[in-house]
Amino acid sequence: MSNNNRVTNNLATHNLYVALIHYPVMNKKQMPIGSALTTIDMHDIARASMTFGIKGFYVVTPYKDQAVLANQVIEHWTKGAGGVVNPDRKKALELIQVTETFEEAVNDIKTKTSEPVISIATTAKETIGSLTITELRQKLKDKAPHVICFGTAWGLTEEFIDDCDLTLDPIYGSAEYNHLSVRSAASIYLDRIINGR
Amino acid sequence: MSNNNRVTNNLATHNLYVALIHYPVMNKKQMPIGSALTTIDMHDIARASMTFGIKGFYVVTPYKDQAVLANQVIEHWTKGAGGVVNPDRKKALELIQVTETFEEAVNDIKTKTSEPVISIATTAKETIGSLTITELRQKLKDKAPHVICFGTAWGLTEEFIDDCDLTLDPIYGSAEYNHLSVRSAASIYLDRIINGR
Numbered sequence: 422m423s424n425n426n427r428v429t430n431n432l433a434t435h436n437l438y439v440a441l442i443h444y445p446v447m448n449k450k451q452m453p454i455g456s457a458l459t460t461i462d463m464h465d466i467a468r469a470s471m472t473f474g475i476k477g478f479y480v481v482t483p484y485k486d487q488a489v490l491a492n493q494v495i496e497h498w499t500k501g502a503g504g505v506v507n508p509d510r511k512k513a514l515e516l517i518q519v520t521e522t523f524e525e526a527v528n529d530i531k532t533k534t535s536e537p538v539i540s541i542a543t544t545a546k547e548t549i550g551s552l553t554i555t556e557l558r559q560k561l562k563d564k565a566p567h568v569i570c571f572g573t574a575w576g577l578t579e580e581f582i583d584d585c586d587l588t589l590d591p592i593y594g595s596a597e598y599n600h601l602s603v604r605s606a607a608s609i610y611l612d613r614i615i616n617g618r
Numbered sequence: 619m620s621n622n623n624r625v626t627n628n629l630a631t632h633n634l635y636v637a638l639i640h641y642p643v644m645n646k647k648q649m650p651i652g653s654a655l656t657t658i659d660m661h662d663i664a665r666a667s668m669t670f671g672i673k674g675f676y677v678v679t680p681y682k683d684q685a686v687l688a689n690q691v692i693e694h695w696t697k698g699a700g701g702v703v704n705p706d707r708k709k710a711l712e713l714i715q716v717t718e719t720f721e722e723a724v725n726d727i728k729t730k731t732s733e734p735v736i737s738i739a740t741t742a743k744e745t746i747g748s749l750t751i752t753e754l755r756q757k758l759k760d761k762a763p764h765v766i767c768f769g770t771a772w773g774l775t776e777e778f779i780d781d782c783d784l785t786l787d788p789i790y791g792s793a794e795y796n797h798l799s800v801r802s803a804a805s806i807y808l809d810r811i812i813n814g815r
Contacts, residue, residue: 435792449704461658465799474792507646509797595632595671595812600706601805602662608802609809615792 435561435615436534438568439475439607440526441466443482447575456574458487460494465604466571467513473611477533478516479526479568491519523581527568534566541569542577542585543610545599551588554613560587561614569614571607632758632812633731635765636672636804637723638663640679644772653771655684657691662801663768664710670808674730675713676723676765688716720778724765731763738766739774739782740807742796748785751810757784758811766811768804 441462444455463480470478480491495514497503504511520526523540530538541557542548552560561567570577570585582588592599592609601609638659641652660677667675677688692711694700701708717723720737727735738754739745749757758764767774767782779785789796789806798806 461799465802468797468799469802471795472789472791472798509795512795513797592669592809593813594669594809598668598706598709600665600710601669602658602665602801604799604801605662605666605805608798608805612789612791612806612809616790 435474435476436564436566437475437561437614438477438479438526438530438566439466439470439611440479440481440523440568440570441603441607442523442570442572442577442581443480443484443487445578445581446572447578449575451575453578453580454574455483458482458491459573460490462573462604463491463494463514463517464510466607467516468510469608469611470516471513473615475516475611476566477518477530479523479529480517480519481521481523481526482519483521488519488521491517495519523570530566530568536565539565539567539587540585541567542582542588543569543571543591543606544576544582544588545591545601545606546576547591548582548588551590553590554617557587557589557614558617569610571603571610573603632671632673633761633763634672634758634811635674635676635723635727635763636663636667636808637676637678637720637765637767638800638804639720639767639769639774639778640677640681640684640771642775642778643769644775646772648772650775650777651771652680655679655688656770657687659770659801660688660691660711660714661707663804664713665707666805666808667713668710670812672713672808673763674715674727676720676726677714677716678718678720678723679716680718685716685718688714692716720767727763727765733762736762736764736784737782738764739779739785740766740768740803741773741779741785742788742798742803743773744788745779745785748787750787751814754784754786754811755814766807768800768807770800
């Protein structure tokens with residue numbers, strides 16, 4: 422299902438990749454599920470990834486029909502009529518690669534960079550030992566490629582978060598409410614990471 | 619068309635309001651147009667507004683059918699089945715008020731606060747005299763209510779921007795590309811304004 426030979430973001434200044442996870446994530450009852458693709462997530466997160474110099478954006482779904490849909494969207498904007506009408510959107514969507522599992526995404530980065538990959542979880546919940554943005558920025562100075570994971574639906578499962586090498590602090594506003602869309606959360610995290618806090 | 623008596627965000631810590639403008643905005647040929655409502659903009663920007671303690675969120679559209687649609691979405695989530703299923707979404711959507719014009723939104727804030735309202739434009743383009751986030755944060759310490767405007771489609775028209783009291787610096791990433799969705803841009807701006815840069 423993966424669409425290889427995508428253009429790597431030449432403007433990328435950090436060794437940072439993004440993964441949008443559709444399995445395993447939580448439903449609103451905190452049960453692990455696989456979620457359906459929301460195509461606007463692909464657009465918004467690709468455009469933010471391009472803006473903030475991300476090297477590649479993996480859309481991770483184990484469902485074949487969802488992977489077909491994701492690749493149809495990508496094709497339309499990178500090779501079809503969409504890219505002619507909107508070349509900026511073409512550039513952004515070229516960053517996307519669809520994989521069946523997160524491991525496949527990590528292995529792809531490993532192959533491209535010949536380096537071990539550091540995985541970073543994001544969550545709206547407090548996690549013991551989670552990193553501040555400043556701490557992550559320090560780690561990004563290393564040679565190792567990093568991949569930051571965003572969970573669709575009600576977020577990444579605890580098991581997935583535990584399996585990641587690092588976890589980032591949640592995004593807090595000024596209120597006791599942090600129910601951001603994954604599109605908003607990813608945009609804010611990338612801005613914070615690239616531009617500093 | 620406006621849905622008055624919405625709950626004001628009690629968690630709001632700044633005297634800041636948000637307006638999502640559907641007219642006058644630019645099309646991709648830089649001609650002034652009115653844009654169609656994208657309902658996910660309402661959800662994403664309402665959730666970000668709630669997270670960052672925004673006092674109210676105005677969806678501005680001159681088109682009656684679009685205003686009806688916007689109010690149907692709000693009703694579903696605040697008074698219909700949506701709010702029962704997802705109370706967090708209910709709280710966010712309660713922040714929204716639909717107005718026909720930006721002036722109507724400004725007058726509503728003026729009525730609520732009995733203070734003159736300062737309008738702030740956002741744009742992806744360089745603008746002479748635009749403010750940094752730090753400069754805006756300084757101004758927000760004043761008593762005056764401020765309303766930050768986000769343009770749909772290809773952004774606010776130059777005339778609209780000129781008519782605003784203030785303009786904010788564009789969002790830059792690490793790359794020579796800043797084609798963010800209005801959902802991403804609004805989320806990043808609110809995070810920067812509330813949490814500082």
